Amino acid sequence: MNRQELAGRIDHTVLGPETTPADVDRVVAEATEHGMNACIPPCYVAATAEQAPPTLTLATVIGFPHGQDSTRIKREAAASGWKAGADELDVVINVGRLKAGETDAVTEEIEAIVASVPVPVKVIIEAGLLTDDEKRRACQAAVDADAAMVKTSTGFADVEPSGATVADVELMSDYLPVKASGGIGDYETAMAMLDAGAERIGASAGVEVLAGAPQ
Template structure:
């Protein structure tokens, strides 16, 4: 894997509650410079699409807890797509999953997937789930015809773990996110089967790769 191939696997991310449009423009500039994608809050998607139309742009739906009503998630997804999002990262309804309501979880995801013609990645928040619940979540995501299953929002304790990526990759392509701050951690996730990395440290990951490669 060369540098450009690595960069294309990184969703360079800024999603904190204090994120400003200046923060978003910085992330977009860095994504454009290094060849990464960007993942930003939905309120900035239209501005971001105009500011950096060449950057693959992801945003979030039902973030960060997944407890929005299904209709709200669907409408949020459609608006994001209309504003220029290329991909969506939606949060699965974790409470319903933990209650064993897997059909409701699947239907929630299906509504969003069916509403937009762009890839939907589904965040299952692995740090909050047992292994049995992780399997149930991945099954629901796959049955709902989503494009990816994703480890974490970054807002729960704990982030991406190799064992979780290995489990999840049995079902769908995996986006590993949460606590990935350098190339060593990113490489471990990619080696475990991840096809995408979500990180606020995209620049550092690519820089670490350059140092390791030299």
Template sequence: MDHNEFAASIDHTVLGPETTWGDVETVLDEAAAHGMNACIPPCYVPEAADYGNAPETIATVVGFPHGQHAPEAKRDEAVDAWNDGADEIDMVINVGRLKAGETDAVVAEMSDVVAAVPIPVKVIIETALLSDDEKRRACEAAVDADADMVKTSTGFADGGATVPDVELMSEYLPVKASGGVGSYDDAMAMFDAGAARIGASSGVAIVAGHPESEGEEGDADGN
């Protein structure tokens, strides 16, 4: 990938529980300056949509971080985010229902969100909590629900994106590798494994590692 394609494949992210508007503003500025997307908390989407220096694509999260919201709450949260100006949705599945074998409920919940908004929906399956069989069932459910992508992790469980998980998930849908991707080399390993998108708080550092990025400064402590 050339520099522009590479940068456009990075979702520069800030989703911590102490995130302020100032933190979001910094991420929006950095994403816009380096050609990345931004992934931010839903409470800040209205301000971000009106922000004069926002990147082209703003993603936000639904059912975050544990996925145990009522299905109707997830659907309404997605609709609110879209109405507020979000361009993409990253939705957390109900991991407990998946692990219990309640696949129909998982598919129905995803389908409601996908049908409710006219923007791409990425489904976060939280790979660190799943067996390989469960990962496959989660990905099959995402396909059945017409989701646009599957995403590895929220960053709130132990463990993040791995090459084997990306390889497995990419058999079903485009993959967003998120969690523990902190450098250009990390990102390239995920792309080589089949990822289509990277989610990371250290987006600037990742883009700065691209061979065509001489002179760009990286994050001080991204992860």
């Protein structure tokens, strides 16, 4: 895959707790220069959307990173993010409810969020915290709720590995298009995820990933 083809499948990301406006400006500028998408914190979406070129796909996160906000708060945050200018939303599921066997509640929450916005919703299942059976239930919940994609992880879970794995991408791609995210720092790792079935890559190292791709 050449550099241009790969760029459009990368969400160049900055979501750390110390993210400043200058960090967001840098990531957006890099994404724009290289033809990537950008994923930024909700608090910076409105200002960024006003200045970003219309060709830039801008994503933000909901319930990040733990997914434990109430459904009402997540739904309102999703609507707020869309109205502020986000083109896509990455929503963290309530992992605790899933692990407790409350799959219907997880499905209903995703469904409520999807229904609240006219833009694609990617469902972050935080795969590193789940068994394979739980991953399947999370992915099926996303399918049943009419989500657009499933995403492997936030990259912030206190578990090893905390990010994307080939095995998780293979499992999840049986359900919906997959965004592989977390720990993807070079071209070879990104391609391993795409070869496993991922459609999108989430990476704070988007520029470094592209640097390894053929022209």
